[in-house]
Amino acid sequence: MKLTKKLFLLVASIATVTLFSAANADQLDTVIKRGVLNCGVVLDFPPMGYFDKDNKPAGFDVDYCNDLAGALGVKTDIINLAWGDRIPSLVSGKTDVVIGSTSDTLERAKSVGFSYPYFVFKFQVFSKKGTPINTFDDLKKVKVGAALGTTYETEYLAYAKKKGWGNENYTSFKSENDAYLGLFQGKVDAIISTNTNIATKLQTEEFKEYVAGPYVPNYDDVVGLIAKRSEVAWIDYLNLFLIHQIRDGKMNQRYNKHFGSDAPADLIQALRDNK
Amino acid sequence: MEYEFHWNIVFQKLPQLLNGAFVTLHVSVLSMLIGIAIAVLLAIAKMSDARIFSLPATVWVEIARNTPALFQIYMAYFGLGAFGIHLSPYAAVLSALVFVNAGYLTETFRGGFQSIPKTQYSASKSLGMSSTQLYRYIILPQMFRRIYHPMTNQFVWSILMSSLGILVGMNELSGETQRLQSLSFRTLEFFIVAAVMYFLITKFVLFSAALISQKVFKGEL
Numbered sequence: 001m002k003l004t005k006k007l008f009l010l011v012a013s014i015a016t017v018t019l020f021s022a023a024n025a026d027q028l029d030t031v032i033k034r035g036v037l038n039c040g041v042v043l044d045f046p047p048m049g050y051f052d053k054d055n056k057p058a059g060f061d062v063d064y065c066n067d068l069a070g071a072l073g074v075k076t077d078i079i080n081l082a083w084g085d086r087i088p089s090l091v092s093g094k095t096d097v098v099i100g101s102t103s104d105t106l107e108r109a110k111s112v113g114f115s116y117p118y119f120v121f122k123f124q125v126f127s128k129k130g131t132p133i134n135t136f137d138d139l140k141k142v143k144v145g146a147a148l149g150t151t152y153e154t155e156y157l158a159y160a161k162k163k164g165w166g167n168e169n170y171t172s173f174k175s176e177n178d179a180y181l182g183l184f185q186g187k188v189d190a191i192i193s194t195n196t197n198i199a200t201k202l203q204t205e206e207f208k209e210y211v212a213g214p215y216v217p218n219y220d221d222v223v224g225l226i227a228k229r230s231e232v233a234w235i236d237y238l239n240l241f242l243i244h245q246i247r248d249g250k251m252n253q254r255y256n257k258h259f260g261s262d263a264p265a266d267l268i269q270a271l272r273d274n275k
Numbered sequence: 276m277e278y279e280f281h282w283n284i285v286f287q288k289l290p291q292l293l294n295g296a297f298v299t300l301h302v303s304v305l306s307m308l309i310g311i312a313i314a315v316l317l318a319i320a321k322m323s324d325a326r327i328f329s330l331p332a333t334v335w336v337e338i339a340r341n342t343p344a345l346f347q348i349y350m351a352y353f354g355l356g357a358f359g360i361h362l363s364p365y366a367a368v369l370s371a372l373v374f375v376n377a378g379y380l381t382e383t384f385r386g387g388f389q390s391i392p393k394t395q396y397s398a399s400k401s402l403g404m405s406s407t408q409l410y411r412y413i414i415l416p417q418m419f420r421r422i423y424h425p426m427t428n429q430f431v432w433s434i435l436m437s438s439l440g441i442l443v444g445m446n447e448l449s450g451e452t453q454r455l456q457s458l459s460f461r462t463l464e465f466f467i468v469a470a471v472m473y474f475l476i477t478k479f480v481l482f483s484a485a486l487i488s489q490k491v492f493k494g495e496l
Contacts, residue, residue: 083457084453084456084462087456087462088462088463091278091462091463107458108458108459110281110459111281111459111460111461111462112460145444148441148450148453148454148457149453149454149456149457149458150457153454154458171363171364171444172446172454173443173444174441174443174444178353178444181353181356182353182356185353185356185357185359185361186356186359186361
């Protein structure tokens, strides 16, 4: 009996100490003390995140992870996520921050904390040369696909609904890669993706016969970093980090490395204005 | 844990989730019915002495039972797609589930057939019954009675496996859940509700199966 009581006291005191230290240390402290930044990236989305020839994580988002870790003075651990894993990875504590082109909708901001915008995409149609798509409304007449749970899927479906098209000609794919595979196999005539990913695909041998088409009308996809909603100090740090990326010219360097030209002035200005 | 549950968003989207649940039920019931029909034929073929019948049946069963369902759904969708055969997500999942169900049920049915004493076959013949009559009135009713429980297990299995339809963008319960949670990022809430729905669907199916068995077998199970 005595032994049980002692054991119980021991366990209880350890639990108390752990709980207290957990309550005091916020995410910023935790990362610095740990010495490792667990950075979530979607590595299915070139040139933002992908696997390079040596099967190592690479891309704009991966560079941002390393820049952030550099600023914090810690090592980076890149964690590969599917689109749908971004929030669960934060909630379960597997990642400290997700740099994964997350569109900052007000609906999502009820669940997760967003930083200032760090990039702006356009959504674009991608199809084989000769497919009769001149304006976005021509999509009504062809088979369309996109990756499941992405903002461009939502935008397309909302647009189609507004125009009264129905969803019969629409197919969703589990991942970005599957959407491109579906287009390549001819399962769909056109897919919707981001202008950046399409530009990367156009440079590959498989998609030589394909062409980038019209943009999704009136839509800029503004994306931010995400972290746990309650970690306000940590999100403040992330915001300051993003400001410094622009101010110190790192953003432009990274853009140049991955897109082959300087960042457009309107993109830089939009990010400076936080919109 | 500091997680705050937001349930109202899930209730708003309940009609869409129920739609997904209906597709799940639909595809698994259909895959089961077609699977049973094929499995009866495969089981008879597998027991045949003629290799022309038994060999294809054996190959079907071996592939269906020894490869992952995930792989079969992918083959039906992207595998056939490489040859220019384009099944819709629904058709791809349905055919993959039929393939697996038929494979597993064949072995179950074969066991059922073999548990029936050989003497009944000769007895029926001596009464002047044709082969069709023999199976229709003597063998199949007894066989189905014996394998009824394993068969309902397979049914539950195909309901749960239909969630793999998410891989090929099918709008069944899992796909719909994934889509809705990505809009609001209320991951945990949507997944919990989806899990409850799967639970209710399987319980509903087991209950219906029990009702049917009482009606058909008059409780002699």
